[in-house]
Each structure stands twice: as C-alpha cells, then as structure tokens.
Amino acid sequence: MIYNYIKLALKVLLRKKFFTFISLFGISFTLMVLMVYTSFVDTQLGNNPPLSEKEKMIFMQRFEMRKEYFDTIPKIDTLYEESGVRYDTTEQIKGVGSSSSSSHFDVDFQEKYFTDIEGSENFSFYTTSSTYDVFINNSKLTIDATYTDHRFFEILDFNFTEGQPWSEQEHNNANPIIIVTDQFANEYFGKKTGLIGETVELDDRNFTVSGVISRPGNNEDIISGDVYIPYTLMINRRTEKSYFGSFKAVYLASTKSSKKKIRDQLDFRTTQIPY
Secondary structure (H helix, E strand, C coil): CHHHHHHHHHHHHHHCHHHHHHHHHHHHHHHHHHHHHHHHHHHHHCCCCCCCCHHHEEEECCEEEEEEEEEEEEEEEEEEECCEEEEEEEEEEEEEEEEEEEEEECHHHHHHHCCCCCCEEEEEEEEEEEEEEEEECCEEEEEEEEEECCCHHHHCCCCEEEECCCCHHHHHCCCCEEEEEHHHHHHHCCCCCCCCCCEEEECCEEEEEEEEECCCCCCCHHHCCCEEEEHHHCCCCCCCCCCEECEEEEEEECCHHHHHHHHHHHHHHHCCCCC
8 A cells, every 4th residue: 555655656746857856855955954054053052072061161251441530620619708709619520531441361360360269160261362383294284272271171071082181280380281183183193093292393392292182063262272282381471460361261160050159259359350
C-alpha cells in the first residue's frame, strides 16, 4: 500500500518537473538557512565551551570618568539707607561646564580597586589589543595576542589538547611562556601536536609553548585570540600610572543570583576611587 502511494506521488511530481524542482529547492534551501542560522546563534550566544558558564559571567569592558567645572559668581545688591549706600555681596557657586573620558582600564588600576569583589567566585583581567605580524615562508601571518592572568583559564573552560595553563607563580615571575590555538600552531609550525617546549618569536622576543588549545568556533572578543600570554610580560606595562588602558575584566558569579551583588559592588568601588 505504501509503495503504491509513493509511486503515485512520484508520478504527480513528475508531471511538472520544473515546478517540482522549484518547490523542492525552495523548501530545502529554507530549511538549510534555518539550520545554519540556528547553529550560528547557538554558537555565538549559547553556553558552549569555553563560555560554558556565560550566564554567571559579568564583563566589565569600559568606564567613564566625568569632571565638572564650577565657578564662584558674586552678586552685589545695592541698598539705599538714610546713612548712605550699602553694598551687600553674595556668592553663588554655579556649574560652568564639564568634560568626560571613556576607555578601557589600566591593569594596575584594576588590581588596586577591582579585585576580591563580593559575590564573585573568580575574576580575571585581560586585553585583546595586541597584534603581531610574523613571516612564515615569505608569507605574512597576523597574530592576535591576548594578555591575561592565570585565573583566565580557570573561568573559561578551554579544551587543552596539550599542556596546561600557566601557574600563579609563573605569572608573577613573568616567565616567557605562551599558550597557542591549534589553528595558529598549524599555520606557524605546520603541525598541531608535539608542540610543548617549542618557541614562538613575537616582536624579537621568544616565548616557550606551555599549552595548546582548540580554537573556539565562537568569535567573541574574549576568546578570539590566536595566542595567550601572561600580562606581566607586556613591555612598558608599568611605566605610567593611569586610570585608562587597554584592559577589561570578567567576573564569575558564585550563583546566577549573585550577579546583582557583583554589579552593586563594582558600583560601590567606583565611589572609593580618588580623583
């Protein structure tokens, strides 16, 4: 019975082959677009490694510093009395202008005012602003470098195919180590395995590979780097004390309900900063 139904359906479809093709192609193409879009949204917005706990994360990207200018404006009142003229002077403080600056953070500024936030299970400071050009077999390879701390890999669950993250001691000692993605490793070394102890040269500095991670499919800023380096190795990082810099922060809440507590704490910390 089912076989006869199938034969009948095919005969009907083959009566007008062109319209049948258009209909089937339209249905198939629509389903393909929906599947690709759904996969893209899930990759970009879903809780997938290395952002498996994204719903518990708070990202502190920028801050604004506002300065207001005031001036003292005297006001003179003239009073006429029997004894003569009397001048009564009053002063009024009035705003005459303002200026504001907005940027990312200086990492030393972050370390001083935005560590140990109540409600957070962990935190990390990072910058994705460094780019290097290297030449491999006469071809230029542009590398996006993320400078961060040892806590970065405790918050983000990268898949390590080789090696491991650097330790707190290695971070504090500014050991010249580097973690690379398998995609970068294939382009730089021509292989994806057996890379622990190999050397990567960036800007006339040598870094020893301590770990290899799978390149995430997600292109969010925090996980888009080709290589990851301790920020204690940044050149001239501490030459100038400033509020502003290139660093951002991510906080991992102990629970989803703790996110508000973290936001409130961050707001409170800003009131403790001397201008």
